[in-house]
Amino acid sequence: MHIGIIYALLAAVLFGASTPFAKTLVGQMPPATLAGVLYLGSGIGLLICYAVRALVKRNDQDQPVALTRHDVPWFAGAIAAGGVVGPLLLMAGLTSVSASAASLLLNMEGVLTSMLAWFVFKENFDRRIFIGMLLIVAAGVLLSWDQAPATGLPWGALAIIGACLCWGIDNNLTRKVSASDPLQIAGTKGLVAGTVNLMIGLALGAAMPATPTLLLAGVVGFCGYGLSLVLFVLALRHLGTARTGAYFSAAPFAGAALSLLMLGEVPGPLFWVAAALMGGGIWLHLTESHAHEHEHLPMSHAHAHSHDEHHQHEHDFDWDGVEPHAHAHHHAPLKHGHPHYPDIHHRHQH
Known part of the structure; x- marks a missing residue:
């Protein structure tokens, strides 16, 4: 399995599992x-990881690009969209939406991430990925309907979808800096x-909870928001925004399964229909293959890399031969064909 897919799925599991824990808090x-x-x-938590890594790295070439x-x-x-507005909307939505339904509603993040990537940031997509996204959208509509009150609008579900839109904006903007150090990105955020x-x-007058509750929330945040974001940034680097969002759509299933086990929730029939639709959409994403002859234009940038077919260059410094290593390097023009994703080296027109 492609390393980028592994990063995205691990990020999805960590983030998805954080939702039922957040619901209890x-x-x-x-x-x-x-x-x-x-x-x-x-x-x-990530600041501590950053400090430990700095102590064990041998030289500048071992350090990720800042x-x-x-x-x-x-x-x-x-940070503004995904780190401030998005979490506020999610926590507000969780006050009136069950944890299992909220977990599946979070699949809308992948959909909105991809829509923005395709139509605003002009990332490539194909029919298979588009159909998968339509299935996930249909599932999100069903879940919103299932959470609708007898009168008025389903504000809780709408708040969670709003949070997903904020994270979709966040993901597309983060892709712009995904070649940089993911620990620095996630920790600073x-x-x-x-x-x-x-x-x-x-400022709104809230009192701090007891220490055990603070520690539990901190651990949930470190795993579900910190480590998950580090893995997500790495996936963005290898897969591009839309594909990463598609694979990340597995997150709600981890959260929904944990919600049913932890909280004893009994979902209605629409929940299972939505779960089936979302499962079909994710399956279409996971089985996608994209290959054609393409041209790499000259490019200079810096990121951690190994010397593969895309990285054939000389060094103007003493290199100890250890890979991967990070430094500024230049890509010469190259034309070839192979299966690929819209990663940091394959953002070409079709």
Whole structure:
């Protein structure tokens, strides 16, 4: 299996599993406070990982490429959309939507991520991926209908879909910086988003919960928001935004299964119909294959890499031969054909 798919699926499992845990914490602190603690747990945990990695790395070539000032606008937009507004909407939605239904509704993140990637950022897609997304959209509509109150609009479901839109924007903006250090990206996002959300919660008069609850929320945030985002950034680097969003659609199934086991929820028939539709959509994504002759234009950038058919270059520094290694390098023009994804080297027109 392609390494990018593994990264995306692991990210999906970690994030999906965090939803039922977050549901159990919703009643113990307001949405803004909970979002802040989750992201701070993510940021602090990854900051520790970052420090440990710096101690064990041997030289500069072993260190991933850091963010640059050119990345700041994209990264700031990603933090605002996905780190501040998105979590607030999710926690608000969880106050009135069951954890299992919320878990499946989160599949809309993959759909909205892909729609933005295709129609705004002009990433390639084919009929198979599009049909899969239609199935997931149909499932999301069913879940929203199932959560509708007797009168009025299903505000909880709509809030969760709004959170998915924010994360779709976040994912597309994060793809712009995905060649950089994923630990730095995810850790910085966690610290900034966590601080902002926590300040909002405290400004609204929320009190901090007991220490055991804080620690539990921090661990959930580290796994479901921190490690998951690190893996997601790595998947973006290898698969592109739309495909990563498609594979990440497995997240809600992990969350829904855990919700049924942990919380004893009994879903209605529409839940199972929606689950079947989403399963069919994800299967279409997982079985996609894309291969054709394509041309690589000259390009210079920096990221961690090994010397494969796309990386044939000389070094102007002493290299110890260890791979992967990171440095600025140039790609000469190249024309060939092979199965590929729209990764950082295959963002060409069709």
